[in-house]
Amino acid sequence: MISFKDFVQEDGGINWDAYNEAGKNAGERCVKCNGVITYPKAPRSLCVMCKSIDDDAEFNHDVFVRCPECRATQNVNSDCDDGEIYESGYHTIDCSECETEFDFETRISFSFASPKMGEK
DSSP states (O other), X not given: OOOGGGGBXXXXXXOHHHHHHHHHHTTSBOTTTOOBOSSOOSSSOOOHHHHGGGSSSOOOOSSEEEOTTTOOEXXXXXXXXXXXXXXXXXXXXXXXXXXXXXXXXXXXXXXXXXXXXXXX
16 A cells, blocks of 8 residues: 655655555556546556546536536546635536537535544
């Protein structure tokens, strides 16, 4: 398993680019979105979400939206310049490849933590 500790630089910082590339080469990170692959099977592979890009079904991803016309993906974190995309609901975007305008939905989920046993 790749450890960030192996990529500490002389100044104490981490060489994140080298760390992420090593993770991709080891099959621990997706080559498209850099997401974690829980059970790596092969070097330089795609995560489950990125593998579904070619499916015709609704596409769900933590980073990308897919154009319903040409299948091009766009990173909403870098391709959308307003903070509105982080609000729950529907938003409109133009495909960077074919210029088709389409809607995508932002879905927000929550998790909750409780104190450990014996604490209130």
